[in-house]
Amino acid sequence: MNRLFALIRREYWENKGAFRTTPLVIGGIYIAFLLMSIFTTAHFDNEMYTFREAIRLLAEQPTEFRSTHGLEVLLGSSLFFTIVLAFVVFFYLLGALYDDRKDRSILFWKSLPASDTLTIASKLLTAMFLAPLMFWIVIVLTQIIMAIIASLMVISVGENPWTLFLSVINPFEAWSMLLVSYLASSIWFLPMYGWLLLVSSFAPRIPLLFAVLPPVVFAILQVWIRFLETFTFNASLFGLIGKWVANSPAILTVQVHDGEGTLALGGPLTDDFDHAVSLMNILDRLFSVQMLGGLIVAAVFLAGALWFRHRATES
Amino acid sequence: MTSIISARGLTKRYGRTIAVDHIDLEIPPGRIVGLIGPNGAGKTSALKAILGLATFDGELTVMGKNPSRDRAALMEDVCFIADVAVLPRWIKVKQLLDVTEKVHSGFSRDTCMAYLAQTKVTLEHKVKQLSKGMVAQLHLALVMAIDARLLVLDEPTLGLDILYRKQFYSSLLNDYFDEQRTILITTHQVEEVEHILTDLIFIQDGRIALNTTMEDVEQRYTELMVKPERAEQARSLKPLYERELFGRHIFLYDSVERQQLTELGEIHTPSVADLFVATMKGGQS
DSSP states (O other): OOHHHHHHHHHHHTTHHHIHHHHHHHHHHHHHHHHHHHHHHHHHHHGHHHHHHHHHHHHEEEEHHHHHHHHHHHHHHHHHHHHHHHHHHHHHHHHTTHHHHHHHHHHHHTTTSSSSSHHHHHHHHHHIIIIIHHHHHHHHHHHHHHHHHHHHHHHHHTTTTTIIIIIIOOOOHHHHHHHHHHHHHHTTTEEEEEEEEHHHHHSOHHHHHHHHHHHHHHHHHHHHHHHHHHHSOOOOHHHHHHHHHOOOSSSEEEEEEEEEEEEESSTTTTTTSSSSHHHHHHHHHHHHHHHHHHHHHHHHHHHHHHHHHHHHTTO | OOOOOEEEEEEEEEETEEEEEEEEEEOSSSEEEEEEOTTTSSSHHHHHHHSSSOOEEEEEEEBBBBTTTTTTTTTTTTTESSSOOOOOOOOOOHHHHHHHHHHHHHBBBHHHHHHHTTTOOOOOOBGGGHHHHHHHHHHHHHHHTOOOOOOEEETTTTOOOOOHHHHHHIIIIIIOOOOOOOEEEEOHHHHHTTOOOOOOEEEEEEEEEEEEHHHHHHHHEEEEEGOOOOHHHHHHTTOOOOEEEEEEEEEEESOOOOHHHHTTTTEOOHHHHHHHHHHHHHHOO
């Protein structure tokens, strides 16, 4: 266990820029935008009249309204973080078993008494838990700072931030929902993570090409052959991957109901699962037949990665 | 005592090329073995098999374990430098020590710091900021701080200046080596290691050309230097190898009575380098 933690810490050290700096920069951008908008308002709006009016209108809304929409704001503002996190994890996994082969430092890592299984586990766990956890922490910090700034603004126009939103919105509900959704997504996307690690373990060069090209070629052939057979465009690997993302337990999109938009899990294009953001709907995905199939695919890919890792120092 | 390394019919193929060709080998504990061969002779392939870095055919056990299957367990008792400059470039020295300490139970941070104190490497350095020689010093400090029973060094001093090379070999011998430990070393700078070796293995075209102890070398092999007029007579004693230097003929003999040779000219114990050249040339003809 100590070894595993030491290896995960090593992953953190190597990828500090991706796991720590990147979310901090995004958080900084959020805060900068907030401050910029405040200054813009203050510049053009004499005596902050519009802002004052807006706050007054908001204060007149029922508590229920402020609480649900506040929650939506907290969850919704994680979206940009989530998308960047996906890119970070994608490129981290692509390089995870490739970079040390390329710079030959694999010869050093293999001189330590850590098995290939433990090494791959440390990289997979880093992608599944460490990266989302880092992003989550920064999201929470960013939202706390933004809430402080917003409170000061509200105080400055003579309203009470406590009764307006601080006591009304339960941030812990949003934060725990977000964390659960991140962790569930890490499990949901295991087949993709497995594929990336597999590619990373054997690609002789440019792992990105090896990761993307085979599925693309496969999907095109699939579509083409289906078209020749049936003269229709049927489901292909593309469709399957698209559907997988649409079914994911990550808070990714907004769905519109009766003219009102609410946040949704994945993309509300499929009807395999309920897309409303709730713990039950997240668990529903994790205990589904699809998830079971995905885990089997992931296991095959990971076994392949282990096989290649074992032979990575052959020549 | 059981052998540290035991190989029977050890073979390594890369497609159709045979890099290691049915090698039999026993290395007991407490030896310093020099594995010497020309480029492409199969040294690195043999070492990789021993270190669990490559699959192989035949039988091979290192401290009773199959290296290919049990590499991680084996690395508790084995440490190696498989090549120069393989330390990750992004890592800080401090982090390198931390991760090694956590993963390797036999690593002593104090010992490592003591070795590093003799160099210009500091804890705050990143590996990529170090010169090639300093990286080699760091790697050597790291492996010498590991309490292992087998140390494998493949060209450990490449890129190091002569002062540090001397210092390294002397601390290897004085501070590190003892009867419990075995060191397997390959190098092209044979002259530098020949005084510390206890055993000698020459490898050529994937086979063992010579496997002997240094004591045996002294007893078996004799180098004879004669004037040209005596060359014919010397040649009749079937030398392994002959060369000319400043008009003198130099012959190398295997198991020829020294008495007999003294009459012809000056005799010496050959250097490992000369013995190596003689064995390689002899093997080819």
